[in-house]
Amino acid sequence: MISLKKYLDSDQLDLPNVICQDPREVLPAAIKAYRSALVEMGSCSTDACPALGADLKRELGRLEAGLAAVVNREQVETTRQNVQEQLQDWGRRTAAHYRQTTSEVKDLLLVMARAAEAVGERDQRCAGQLNNVTARLESIASLEDLAEIRASIEQSAADLKSNLDRMAAEGKAAVEQLRAEVSLYQAKLEIAEETASRDALTGLRNRAWMESQIERRILRNGPLTLAIVDIDGFKAVNDEHGHLVGDELLRMFAGELQSASRSTDLIGRWGGDEFILALDCSIEEAKTQIDRLSAWACGGYKIGGNIAPIEVKVEASVGLAEHAPYESMVDLLARADAAMYKEKHASRNGPMRLRS
16 A cells, blocks of 8 residues: 555655556545545454444544545544554454453353253153152052052152152242343343443543434434534644553543533543533533533643653634434534534634534
């Protein structure tokens, strides 16, 4: 794959194996190939891990769409970093998902094996006891003493009742054990679902979960305002201090957003350095809430470094969009995203700026 950033950084193209002689024709072809690769990676991720591939496919599709317009060095580098982050995050989550799935299948097979073994032992024991009762009943035909016949019948009936009572008790115990096993696996499933709904880096809800909850709130027809928050200059933090510092900053910023939010607010990581909030209120009330988040989450952060703590000042751009009647989630998200980018390119008037 041709390095788009290297090409854009250079004044001339020196690729002896390129058939095209006009460098102006090489860049569009390379970008087209790169966009196609992103789409294919997204499609392959859904085949490799259907449970988690949709998130990666959606993010890569968003990055691919961003390359449709005129491309410069900053866009290429930002896209490269975002693709790397998405693939690394997806790889970690997928590995954890399959480790957990493998463990669950192993435990389930062991439970099934133990259950089958217990049922087999019980059936063999009961079969032997019933055979003894049958043999005793058959021997009655050869008896002539009525007292002995009566005693044999009474003993056989008592043994049969004892066997049936034991079978009922063992069946009840097996049902109780099975119920306990089901409860255990139900709890494990709930934990797995909770884990799958979380962003691996920040612990906030991930994009897929947020979209599902936004859809639900839209169907309720109540007030709903979305806020997309984008950290300004985050790329510079990664470039100057490294991705580990950038990751820690994202975790800290996410924690501050969570701390300053109301119990009814939904907060998630939208991707990269973007976060999303779903507020069940009008846009005017949402602006008040965002002002409060601004005072709390933006400002100076101290991040532990190898030698001394690194001080980073965080500012963010915010786009707000209030749900309109009959508006789809896609259109609502597009309006919030457009408002955020409009504010991001506008004049800087404060740590967190609003555009609606």
